[in-house]
Amino acid sequence: MSVAAITTLVPVVRWQPDARGRLERAALELYAERGFDATTVAGIAERAGLTERTFFRHFADKREVLFGGSPVLQERLVAGLAAAPPSAGPLAAVGAALATIPETLPEERRAGAAQRQAVIDATPELRERELAKFAALTAAMAQGLRERGVGEPTASLAAEAGAAVFRVAFGRWIGGDARDLGTLLAASLAELRGVAADG
Amino acid sequence: MSVAAITTLVPVVRWQPDARGRLERAALELYAERGFDATTVAGIAERAGLTERTFFRHFADKREVLFGGSPVLQERLVAGLAAAPPSAGPLAAVGAALATIPETLPEERRAGAAQRQAVIDATPELRERELAKFAALTAAMAQGLRERGVGEPTASLAAEAGAAVFRVAFGRWIGGDARDLGTLLAASLAELRGVAADG
DNA sequence: ATGGTGATGGCAGCGGCTGACATCAAGTCG
DNA sequence: CGACTTGATGTCAGCCGCTGCCATCACCAT
Numbered sequence: 001m002s003v004a005a006i007t008t009l010v011p012v013v014r015w016q017p018d019a020r021g022r023l024e025r026a027a028l029e030l031y032a033e034r035g036f037d038a039t040t041v042a043g044i045a046e047r048a049g050l051t052e053r054t055f056f057r058h059f060a061d062k063r064e065v066l067f068g069g070s071p072v073l074q075e076r077l078v079a080g081l082a083a084a085p086p087s088a089g090p091l092a093a094v095g096a097a098l099a100t101i102p103e104t105l106p107e108e109r110r111a112g113a114a115q116r117q118a119v120i121d122a123t124p125e126l127r128e129r130e131l132a133k134f135a136a137l138t139a140a141m142a143q144g145l146r147e148r149g150v151g152e153p154t155a156s157l158a159a160e161a162g163a164a165v166f167r168v169a170f171g172r173w174i175g176g177d178a179r180d181l182g183t184l185l186a187a188s189l190a191e192l193r194g195v196a197a198d199g
Numbered sequence: 200m201s202v203a204a205i206t207t208l209v210p211v212v213r214w215q216p217d218a219r220g221r222l223e224r225a226a227l228e229l230y231a232e233r234g235f236d237a238t239t240v241a242g243i244a245e246r247a248g249l250t251e252r253t254f255f256r257h258f259a260d261k262r263e264v265l266f267g268g269s270p271v272l273q274e275r276l277v278a279g280l281a282a283a284p285p286s287a288g289p290l291a292a293v294g295a296a297l298a299t300i301p302e303t304l305p306e307e308r309r310a311g312a313a314q315r316q317a318v319i320d321a322t323p324e325l326r327e328r329e330l331a332k333f334a335a336l337t338a339a340m341a342q343g344l345r346e347r348g349v350g351e352p353t354a355s356l357a358a359e360a361g362a363a364v365f366r367v368a369f370g371r372w373i374g375g376d377a378r379d380l381g382t383l384l385a386a387s388l389a390e391l392r393g394v395a396a397d398g
Numbered sequence: 399a400t401g402g403t404g405a406t407g408g409c410a411g412c413g414g415c416t417g418a419c420a421t422c423a424a425g426t427c428g
Numbered sequence: 429c430g431a432c433t434t435g436a437t438g439t440c441a442g443c444c445g446c447t448g449c450c451a452t453c454a455c456c457a458t
């Protein structure tokens with residue numbers, strides 16, 4: 001038996017790629033199968049072919065593993081705000097930022113997003129974390145608006161409005177609305193404008 | 200030595216009163232002195248003259264001990280909504296509900312509220328819990344408005360507006376604004392109305 | 399007296415999370 | 429080409445949050 005054959009029996013490369021992604025997928029599967037409370041971090045790591053200690057090197061805690069996409073989304077939104085034409089008003093700039101979201105959440109990810117949301121909705125601890133992520137997102141957008149020269153409280157209000165639009169559109173998207181996310185975002189924003197124009 | 204004297208050496212009553220309140224005070228003190236993370240539940244219980252096990256009979260977890268007043272506040276707000284005259288519009292009803300808050304948070308509690316808020320602001324885990332409590336409060340107010348016949352999305356928007364007003368007024372109150380909480384709430388609500396009337 | 403009730407204590411144990419140290423493939427540089 | 433560094437992972441010990449289970453015992457009703 002050659003040396004090459006031996007080294008092939010044992011992993012050729014020391015570590016399989018994308019440890020973080022494997023942990024995220026394993027966690028979502030287990031949370032969906034058994035529930036969040038009945039899932040142990042050791043169990044997640046085992047399914048991912050890793051150890052518990054490694055899990056905590058990638059994620060701060062057992063909840064955070066479901067929110068790995070949050071920083072990406074936040075960066076995109078802030079970048080979208082900065083890229084909006086200077087002439088655009090606060091809500092128009094927010095709309096431009098929201099319009100970049102489908103790049104992060106294309107149609108292929110709809111089913112996965114829905115599964116993830118079902119898990120979150122079923123677990124108080126995860127809903128709490130989701131609120132915190134939303135608050136951070138809203139604060140970042142308010143900051144981005146201020147950097148465009150928007151004053152307070154307009155910046156905070158517009159950011160809150162943007163968050164509300166996202167919530168509504170995202171809920172429709174994972175709820176099975178046939179329209180794509182970009183269309184839903186635009187429609188929800190238009191509805192908000194309609195409501196604001198009334199009473 | 201009489202039997203009466205002996206029973207006085209050892210506690211006359213089996214348990215000191217207000218175990219829950221003692222735990223709340225001990226926790227706030229320790230969180231303020233050493234920080235949330237450096238405080239153990241066993242330490243809180245010890246300062247309160249109880250055991251760790253008893254702490255968890257009164258509070259679901261280490262964070263919840265700072266939010267014992269939340270259900271009371273929520274009940275008052277919902278009751279205030281229900282008590283507002285039927286002719287009052289959504290935001291006026293919310294204003295009437297907010298006006299009942301100073302009964303729960305009178306001037307004497309300002310210093311304690313400020314200390315508590317400083318601890319919360321210094322601890323991510325506690326800020327997360329605070330967000331959850333606020334969300335619950337907002338949902339309860341939206342529900343109360345719906346029971347007054349207010350439709351969606353007006354009910355949710357008015358509830359969010361009420362929460363924003365409370366946040367602003369409360370922040371000013373614990374920030375040392377000389378006006379009392381009732382005045383601050385009314386002023387903040389008036390400012391919101393002003394903003395809404397503009398662009 | 400007798401027995402029920404409710405708040406608390408004591409104890410064992412799981413699991414989340416952390417610090418410290420070891421391992422070892424792959425890259426870097428002389 | 430060999431020594432040295434780097435970085436992702438493994439291993440282990442240990443604290444602490446949190447829970448289930450059973451015991452205790454003042455108080456209260458009958």
